[in-house]
Amino acid sequence: MMLQLPHVARAGRFKTLVAPLVAGSLSTSAKLRNAPPNFFTRDLSTTSWRPRLKMAEPTSPRAVRKYLQQSHDRIFENNKKWAEEMKKKKPEFFTDLSAGQAPDYLWIGCSDSRIPAEAITGLDPGEMFIHRNIANLVNNIDLNVMSVVNYAVRHLRVKHIVVCGHYGCGGVKAAMTPKDMGLLNPWLRNIRDVYRLHQDELDTLEGEAKYDRLVELNVHEQCRNVIKTAAVQQCWAENEFPVVHGWVFGFKDGLLKDLKFDHEGQLAEIQKIYDLTKDF
Known part of the structure; x- marks a missing residue:
């Protein structure tokens, strides 16, 4: 059974790489076999979310560190995009928000x-x-x-x-x-x-x-x-x-x-x- 873990690709977007998954249930195996090719892909540069499995036991400390850094940075990237979008929609939004x-x-x-x-x-x-x-x-x-x-x-x-x-x-x-x-x-x-x-x-x-x-x-x-x-x-x-x-x-x-x-x-x-x- 295989699980896709995130890594940084070119152009600044997060894609996936394939790594072994710890032994799972028969129902999980069936879901994997019947799932479309991109079912577990997650674009970490956006706030959209799709079904995915939990991260398997790490294959290496380097892979874990990379994933942790990506998942941390994603929050700040999303926050910056959100702040910019809110300013465009309503220029006075943060002025009103800071008032109480x-x-x-x-x-x-x-x-x-x-x-x-x-x-x-x-x-x-x-x-x-x-x-x-x-x-x-x-x-x-x-x-x-x-x-x-x-x-x-x-x-x-x-x-x-x-x-x-x-x-x-x-x-x-x-x-x-x-x-x-x-x-x-x-x-x-x-x-x-x-x-x-x-x-x-x-x-x-x-x-x-x-x-x-x-x-x-x-x-x-x-x-x-x-x-x-x-x-x-x-x-x-x-x-x-x-x-x-x-x-x-x-x-x-x-x-x-x-x-x-x-x-x-x-x-x-x-x-x-x-x-x-x-x-x-």
Whole structure:
């Protein structure tokens, strides 16, 4: 089996060279045999991306160093092109950007590299405040996400808070695996608790349907966790915003699914126990 690794060609464009691939699965072999000749080619001088395999075990230190330098330089080349394109489209773009931010949206999403929040929502820099972690969790003892929520609500005055999960989430699947995950155990326990709360429903499902439903339920529970915060409750009581939404992204069609999270109904239910507005 062969894998193509990048190298620098003439004219400044990245092409590929062929190197041995470590032994893979039969399904991978079949994909390689049936793939078109340029299937794994990647032009690293552009921001476009095509399906490719991960880099195999290095054949030499020199090849690794070359690849690392190319993948590093590519970012700065792309950044320069992006800056030039933005200036052409809107000359005052960076002047406006440097003046400050006033986003309408707070996005709490998964760290998965395949979900660029601004790209899939069609928003520009400055329109969305973003926090990401494994499996898009909102944990009340995670100072990182709690600080983000507080700053976004109290200082940026966002109008919408979106918790966005995605089908095929590795964190959700890991949480459903009966195995010691080491350092990940306390983090994944939050997802396992979601499973426990909805075990009767989930136990009637199998395979991907079960994973997909847990992804949705996890998003729903994280939306509830957002509403439990003092910042959200107090800002809503005063201004009737922000509104909390639960969405799921699908890799198969690139579309966002609105789970129709009932912000006001859930807030009323939650405040029977978690009311943080009495002294506000």
